[in-house]
Amino acid sequence: MSNTSSHVPDAQQVKSFLLGLQQNICQRLELLDGKATFKADSWEREEGGGGTSRVLTQGQVFEQAGVNFSHVMGAAMPASATAHRPELAGRSFEAMGVSLVIHPNNPFIPTTHANVRFFIARKEGADPVWWFGGGFDLTPYYPFKEDVVSWHQTAKDICDPFGEDVYPKYKKWCDEYFFLPHRNETRGVGGLFFDDLNEPGFERSFEFMQAVGNGFIEAYAPIVERNKELEYGDDERQFQLYRRGRYVEFNLVYDRGTLFGLQTGGRTESILMSMPPLVRWEYAFTPEEGTAEAELYDIYLKPQDWLAAV
Amino acid sequence: MSNTSSHVPDAQQVKSFLLGLQQNICQRLELLDGKATFKADSWEREEGGGGTSRVLTQGQVFEQAGVNFSHVMGAAMPASATAHRPELAGRSFEAMGVSLVIHPNNPFIPTTHANVRFFIARKEGADPVWWFGGGFDLTPYYPFKEDVVSWHQTAKDICDPFGEDVYPKYKKWCDEYFFLPHRNETRGVGGLFFDDLNEPGFERSFEFMQAVGNGFIEAYAPIVERNKELEYGDDERQFQLYRRGRYVEFNLVYDRGTLFGLQTGGRTESILMSMPPLVRWEYAFTPEEGTAEAELYDIYLKPQDWLAAV
Numbered sequence: 001m002s003n004t005s006s007h008v009p010d011a012q013q014v015k016s017f018l019l020g021l022q023q024n025i026c027q028r029l030e031l032l033d034g035k036a037t038f039k040a041d042s043w044e045r046e047e048g049g050g051g052t053s054r055v056l057t058q059g060q061v062f063e064q065a066g067v068n069f070s071h072v073m074g075a076a077m078p079a080s081a082t083a084h085r086p087e088l089a090g091r092s093f094e095a096m097g098v099s100l101v102i103h104p105n106n107p108f109i110p111t112t113h114a115n116v117r118f119f120i121a122r123k124e125g126a127d128p129v130w131w132f133g134g135g136f137d138l139t140p141y142y143p144f145k146e147d148v149v150s151w152h153q154t155a156k157d158i159c160d161p162f163g164e165d166v167y168p169k170y171k172k173w174c175d176e177y178f179f180l181p182h183r184n185e186t187r188g189v190g191g192l193f194f195d196d197l198n199e200p201g202f203e204r205s206f207e208f209m210q211a212v213g214n215g216f217i218e219a220y221a222p223i224v225e226r227n228k229e230l231e232y233g234d235d236e237r238q239f240q241l242y243r244r245g246r247y248v249e250f251n252l253v254y255d256r257g258t259l260f261g262l263q264t265g266g267r268t269e270s271i272l273m274s275m276p277p278l279v280r281w282e283y284a285f286t287p288e289e290g291t292a293e294a295e296l297y298d299i300y301l302k303p304q305d306w307l308a309a310v
Numbered sequence: 311m312s313n314t315s316s317h318v319p320d321a322q323q324v325k326s327f328l329l330g331l332q333q334n335i336c337q338r339l340e341l342l343d344g345k346a347t348f349k350a351d352s353w354e355r356e357e358g359g360g361g362t363s364r365v366l367t368q369g370q371v372f373e374q375a376g377v378n379f380s381h382v383m384g385a386a387m388p389a390s391a392t393a394h395r396p397e398l399a400g401r402s403f404e405a406m407g408v409s410l411v412i413h414p415n416n417p418f419i420p421t422t423h424a425n426v427r428f429f430i431a432r433k434e435g436a437d438p439v440w441w442f443g444g445g446f447d448l449t450p451y452y453p454f455k456e457d458v459v460s461w462h463q464t465a466k467d468i469c470d471p472f473g474e475d476v477y478p479k480y481k482k483w484c485d486e487y488f489f490l491p492h493r494n495e496t497r498g499v500g501g502l503f504f505d506d507l508n509e510p511g512f513e514r515s516f517e518f519m520q521a522v523g524n525g526f527i528e529a530y531a532p533i534v535e536r537n538k539e540l541e542y543g544d545d546e547r548q549f550q551l552y553r554r555g556r557y558v559e560f561n562l563v564y565d566r567g568t569l570f571g572l573q574t575g576g577r578t579e580s581i582l583m584s585m586p587p588l589v590r591w592e593y594a595f596t597p598e599e600g601t602a603e604a605e606l607y608d609i610y611l612k613p614q615d616w617l618a619a620v
Binding site: 041053055057064066181182183241245248249252253259262263265271272273275276277278279280282283284 | 351493
């Protein structure tokens with residue numbers, strides 16, 4: 001692969017995009033909430049770099065929303081990152097990204113997570129090695145088919161300009177990644193997940209990452225708008241708190257980003273901003289047959305081709 | 311090491327003890343609670359063995375208490391168990407134990423965990439390899455010095471007949487094991503932790519395991535009795551829910567037993583019985599200086615020689 005202009009990565013350009021993205025998403029979420037605003041916390045990392053966490057709590061619509069920007073660097077790739085890419089050992093690295101998790105009050109609005117990131121590994125006398133990654137996924141408690149279809153349709157619309165194989169490939173990757181083997185359940189209804197994106201060159205890869213980053217709020221906002229006024233009672237709230245336990249289980253047991261962060265001395269409060277503000281566990285809970293709760297397990301927590309019937 | 315009679319392990323004898331221990335602890339906890347009773351759930355494991363989970367919920371004193379007995383076996387040691395003991399690869403194994411976690415309602419009563427276990431690995435034509443492990447630890451929210459001292463004094467009294475180095479050694483092991491590096495905190499005020507116990511022979515090792523198993527409730531019951539009538543308000547309850555988050559973080563990110571169980575197809579509901587019934591996370595919470603909450607962090611969540619001043 002020749003080092004053509006389209007393969008020269010421009011980290012500064014990516015950083016500008018990410019900072020703008022964080023800003024835009026926070027503004028849109030504040031508009032959707034209509035009451036609470038984001039508070040920002042900047043932090044620095046001893047080994048290099050830092051970030052800004054923005055957190056909105058106790059909103060009208062959102063119980064908690066956290067939108068993190070981080071840009072960290074180091075003289076040597078962490079061991080956990082070179083385990084499956086030994087050719088990168090000994091390189092210096094730079095990583096930047098925006099990562100968000102939103103926990104709504106209303107159990108009829110799904111929880112969601114999105115992330116876009118850029119990684120670059122450098123060595124004197126060699127071309128830099130770089131890649132993009134990211135995606136978004138949706139975790140409903142009381143799913144509406146319409147929401148799940150519109151979510152996946154937006155994901156597909158984002159992907160299609162980049163090739164017709166892109167949506168199916170990254171949709172499948174998402175289903176496989178956000179899966180809890182010990183529960184034999186998906187975390188939710190999926191979305192997109194991609195990593196190691198480098199092949200089409202820097203410009204095209206960056207365009208795709210921008211499309212995913214910008215597309216997230218377009219996929220999520222209509223679902224919030226449609227459901228935020230729906231009335232719910234204590235039963236739905238209790239089920240939401242119970243299901244949030246699965247989110248905790250996934251993030252603490254399996255999520256590579258969370259574990260990588262915790263085990264390499266990342267900023268704990270920013271990493272664990274993904275934890276739900278209130279969570280419940282219940283021994284041996286099983287939903288009653290024929291209920292909305294059972295429908296979640298029977299239909300929505302198994303990978304499906306949501307656009308098949310459209 | 312000769313295969314003397316004291317080195318012949320009697321798994322059946324250990325099993326009888328463990329079943330009796332589960333029974334005794336549940337009875338004592340029911341007496342302490344004064345209202346709720348344990349419900350039992352027996353389960354079988356496809357690869358061999360099974361267990362009985364006993365769970366008490368929504369008691370007067372205990373919000374949730376789970377006391378598990380399990381006895382599992384397999385034709386080949388799991389890879390994760392032979393990583394640091396390669397000489398055991400290819401052996402069949404048998405593992406049995408009692409494990410419990412208690413989450414009280416009242417924030418003035420500490421959460422606690424205890425476990426005793428026996429492991430045996432067999433190969434035709436060779437002596438079996440076996441060992442005991444276990445311990446107990448205490449996680450207060452609003453600690454009283456008297457409780458922490460009595461807890462450790464009981465632990466020391468259990469250990470002393472087995473040698474004066476036993477308590478300091480296993481107390482230290484506990485502090486080191488129940489530690490959250492990403493928070494730079496201990497999980498609580500510790501207690502005892504031991505593993506790979508085999509050296510003094512089967513009979514003596516088994517005696518020590520029995521002493522720890524039987525001693526747990528003698529260490530915990532007086533603390534419950536002293537504090538169960540103490541009045542508390544919503545602030546204390548909220549802090550308790552927040553601190554329970556640390557318990558979740560430890561068990562899902564670090565606890566070897568939990569991860570081993572989840573990743574080897576153990577019974578999820580029994581393993582995650584350790585999760586608190588209700589938990590809260592709060593971004594960037596810091597206790598105010600001079601409060602009881604700050605005292606927990608400043609004094610109790612750092613390893614200390616609790617019996618030094620006695």
